[in-house]
Amino acid sequence: MLSEHSAATVRATLPAVGGAIEDITARFYDRLFTAHPELLRNLFNRGNQAAGTQRQALAGSLAAFATHLVRHPDERPDAMLARIAHKHASLGVTPGQYKVVHRHLSAAIAEVLGDAVTPEVAAAWDEVYWLMAGALIAIERRLYAERGILAGATEPREWEVVERIEETPDVATFRLRPADGRPAPAFRAGQYVSVRVELADGARQIRQYSLSGAPGGDVRQITVKRVRGTGAAPDGEVSAHLHAHVRAGDRLWVSPAYGDLVLDGPTDAPLLLASAGIGVTPMAALLAQLVTDGHRGPVTVVHGDRCPSAHALRADQLAHTAALADATAHFWYEDLEGGAAPGAGGPAVRAGLVDLSALPVAPGTRAYLCGPLPFMKAVRSQLLAEGVAPADIHYEVFGPDLWLASPSSSGPVGEATMPSMVTGSSAA
Template sequence: MLSPASAATIRATLPAVGAAIGDITERFYDRLFTAHPELLRDLFNRGNQAAGTQRQALAGAIAAFATGLVEHPEQRPDAMLERIAHKHASLGVTPGQYEVVHTHLFAAIVEVLGDAVTEEVAAAWDEVYWLMANGLIAIEARLYAQHGVLLGDTWRPWVVTERTQETADVVTFRLRPADGGPLPTARAGQYVSVRVPLEDGARQIRQYSLSGAPGKETRTITVKRDGEVSAHLHDHVREGDRLDVSAPYGDLVLPDTRTPLLLASAGIGVTPMLAMLDHLAETDYAAPVTVVHGDRSPADHALRTEQRALAGKLTDSAVHFWYENTEDAEQGDRAGLVDLADVALPEGVQAYLCGPLPFMRAVRTQLLERGVPAAAIHYEVFGPDLWLATA
C-alpha cells in the first residue's frame, strides 16, 4: 500500500490537487489526443469527450482512489478498480497504454500546478498512480485470461441473426459467432463492447448490456438510438451483417446465494435487468423478486411485455411499473416517477439498479431510508461512471 511518507504528502496535497483535478484532466486529454489522435478515433468515446463526461469520470476516479488510500491505508479500493478494469478489458486496454497515460498525466499535473509539484510531491503522486495502474493491470490480466483473450485480440466477428424493433428508438439484435465456435462464458447483467466503422474512418466502440440469459444459443443486445454508434446500428445493421464484439464483462452480476432481489430500472436500463430475470426464470429461482421500472410511457418502455412475462414465471415475484405519461397503461401501472414508499421489501434484499443517474440516486436514497444497507445496493452506469465523480 501507500508508503507512510507518501501518504503524508498525499494527505497534505490532496485538497490542492482535488481543486485542480478538472483542469489537470482537461489538459491531460488535450496532450494525449494531440500525441495519439488514433486513441480518440478508435478507442475513446468521442461523444463523452465532447460532453466532458469522460474527464469528469477520470477526475472522480483519481480523487476517490487517492482519498481511499489515505483514509484507509490498510486496504486498496479494489471494488472501484474492479469496475474500471471490466470497462478497460471490454475495450482491449493493454499494460503499455498505462505508460502513455502516465507520461501525459504527469506532464499535465506539472503544467497546471507549476512549482507546487516538488520532487517529493511528484514521487508521492507517482506512487498513487502506479498503485492504481498496477492494480488495474492485474485485474485486467485476470479477466483476459478467464476468456482466453490475448492482448490485442479483443474482437471477434459475430453475425446478426435477427433484428427486432422494440420501440420507436430501441432495437434488439440477436447475434451468434461468425466462426461457428462456442459462445464465451457470460453472467446475467454483463455487457459486451461493439466496434463499428463510421463514415469518417473512425472505429468507435460502445458497450451494450446483454438483454437475454447467458445460457441461450445466441446473445442479444438491445440498443437505444443515442450517439453515433447506436445510430449506425439502427440505420445500417440488418440480419446477416457482421459486427466486431468483445467477450462479456461487467461486475453487476447476481449473487450465488438465493436471496430476495430488487431489480430496479428506468429507460434503457431495463436491459441488464431483463437478462437477470431471464436467468432467474431459467434457474427456477424461488426467493422473492421485486421488479421495478420507470419510463416516459408504456410505448417507450422497451421489452415491457417480456419483463412482465419473465417475472410471471418466477415462484414469488411482484411487478411495479411507473410512467410519466400513463396513456395505454395497464391496470396496476402507476403515474409519475418511481416511488418505493409502499413497495414491500423483504428482509435481506439485495438491490440492483440501472438507469439514468438521477433515477439511481433517488432509488438509492429511498432504499437507504427504508433501512437497506449501502453494501446491498448495486448499480450499473451506461457510459463513464459519473457517480464516482459526484458522489
C-alpha cells in the first residue's frame, strides 16, 4: 500500500514525470543495455526496441500504475499486473532482475529530471516501483510454483517438430512434442508458450506464441505468422527464422504455458470469441476446448481478416463451430476476392471491417478478444454499448501492450492492462 506521505509526493510530481516519461524510458533502456548487452541479445525483443514500441509500453505502464496508486493508495492492483506476471514467468524473469531494473530506472529519472528529483521525490517513486515489483514477484513466484519450477532455475525444454502445416502463404503451424520423452506439461486453452531460437548472429531471441489447439495428449501446436516489416518496424526475426529454417525433425526450446486468457465462469454462459488476423490462434484453442467440454450455451465466433486466403485456421473454426450445439460464425474480409460466398450452413461472410452492430449479444455474454489494438478497442466499445460488463471482456495482446501508452486511450478498468516492466512479448 502506498504511504500517505508518498502518495502526496507522487500526486504532486506525476505531471512532471508523466511529461518526461518517454525520455525517461529511452534513457533507461540506453543505460540498461549498455550495462547488460546480453539482455538485449538474449531476452528483450530487438524488433520492439528498434521500433520503440517497448519504450511506449513501459511509459504507459509506469504512468498507469502510479495513477492507480494515487487514486487508490490502500489497494495493490494485482489484477492489473496478472498479464505481465504471466509474460515474465514465461521468460524466466527472476527477483534479482528487478534490482537491476530499479538501479537503471532510478538513475534515468534523476538524469532526465535533474534537481527536481529531491531525496523525498526519489523515495516516493522508489516506493511506487517496489510496490509494483513486489506484486509481480509474488504473482510470478506462485506461477512458478504451480508448474513445479524454482524461480531463477527455469529452463525451456527441447521439443521436436513432428509436423509443419502451411496454413496460408505467411502462416505456418508447427506441431511439437517433448524431445526427452517425458509427458508434456498441462496447459489451458488460450495460453501461450515462449519459444527460443538461436539466430545467425548467435543471439538467442525469445517470442511468445499462443497454443492453437485444445489441451490433451503430448503434442502441442503453435501457429506462427511471418511478420513483415513496415516503416520503422523491422521484419520479425524469430518468425522469419521459423518460416525459413524449421521443418519436421528440427528442435525448438519451449517454455511451459502461461497466460490468463482462459475460460472461467459458468460452464454454459453465452460466449463471444472475436479475433482479427493472427489473433485467431488463442480463439481457435478456446473454440476447440468448448467442443471438448460439450459446451451447450450459445457461442458467437467473429473474425476479421484481409481476405479469405489470408484467414489462418479458418477450417478449424468452421469445424469446431459446426460441432457445438448452438454456435454461429461471422467473418469479415476487407477483400472478398471476387465474392467468397459461404456454402450451405457456412459462416455469414461480410465485406469490410468487423462490426457487431448487426449481431445479437445475449445477456450475460462473456467476450474474449485477440487481434490488433484498434480492432480490440472497437469491439470492446461495441460490446459495452450492448451492455456487456467490463469485467466480462477479456483480451490478449501480441507484442507490447500499448492500450495505455496513449494519453487519449481508455484501457479496461480493473483488467490486466499493464505491459511489461522488464521485457516485452511478441509473436514477431
